[in-house]
Amino acid sequence: MKIEVVTLFPKMFVGPFDESIIKRAREKGLVEIVIHDIRKWAKDRHKSVDDRPYGGGVGMILKVEPVYEALKELKSKNSKIILLTPQGKTFNQTLARKLSKFQHLILIAGHYEGYDERIRKHLVDEEISIGDYVLTGGELPAMVLVDAVARLVPKVLVKPEALRHESFNQNQGLDYPQFTRPEKFQGWRVPKVLLSGNHKEIEKWRKKESFKTTKKNRPDLIK
Numbered sequence: 001m002k003i004e005v006v007t008l009f010p011k012m013f014v015g016p017f018d019e020s021i022i023k024r025a026r027e028k029g030l031v032e033i034v035i036h037d038i039r040k041w042a043k044d045r046h047k048s049v050d051d052r053p054y055g056g057g058v059g060m061i062l063k064v065e066p067v068y069e070a071l072k073e074l075k076s077k078n079s080k081i082i083l084l085t086p087q088g089k090t091f092n093q094t095l096a097r098k099l100s101k102f103q104h105l106i107l108i109a110g111h112y113e114g115y116d117e118r119i120r121k122h123l124v125d126e127e128i129s130i131g132d133y134v135l136t137g138g139e140l141p142a143m144v145l146v147d148a149v150a151r152l153v154p155k156v157l158v159k160p161e162a163l164r165h166e167s168f169n170q171n172q173g174l175d176y177p178q179f180t181r182p183e184k185f186q187g188w189r190v191p192k193v194l195l196s197g198n199h200k201e202i203e204k205w206r207k208k209e210s211f212k213t214t215k216k217n218r219p220d221l222i223k
């Protein structure tokens with residue numbers, strides 16, 4: 001899979017994709033991530049990519065021309081074009097799974113005051129928000145989306161069976177609690193059942209604990 005990000009702040013992307021699982025996926029050629037500076041497609045001599053809103057108001061608006069030019073160059077038949085914006089559809093695991101099946105994603109991350117509406121209307125396939133809060137720009141949301149999608153690309157996770165048991169899978173509550181050594185720390189003990197070797201009992205305990213956490217923290221996930 002190839003993921004390209006068009007942003008005003010390419011330097012923000014140094015780091016998150018250069019460590020751990022995503023780094024390995026890139027090295028193995030499973031996921032190609034390319035970050036583009038949108039100013040590359042600015043037409044005027046000041047290289048401006050944003051401007052004041054028609055009708056007045058605060059802040060600057062991302063212009064339509066540089067986005068149009070960027071997409072003209074980057075887009076191909078198989079591209080899915082995504083705009084990161086608080087007005088978008090809320091991102092979740094189901095959407096991450098869908099996006100992981102595409103060959104080519106192009107993410108547009110504007111700095112947040114707004115986008116020229118013609119970008120939304122004519123240039124993008126989907127608008128996505130990572131949650132009901134407003135960030136200073138779409139860069140962190142783009143990173144979140146890339147991370148969540150890239151780990152679902154086949155062979156990126158060395159143990160894909162881990163995916164079957166994690167939170168937000170269909171008909172499944174939040175993850176159950178996990179422990180590792182030591183067995184006792186500061187008087188805090190690992191639940192006895194996990195030391196028992198009784199797989200049936202362990203399974204039962206995990207289901208019960210998962211339900212308890214889900215009911216407490218995310219009752220909306222219980223049907």
Ligand code: ADE
Nearest residue numbers: 084085129130135137141
């Ligand atoms: N830009 C600013 N806030 C955002 C959010 N919550 N999701 C996506 N893009 C954003």
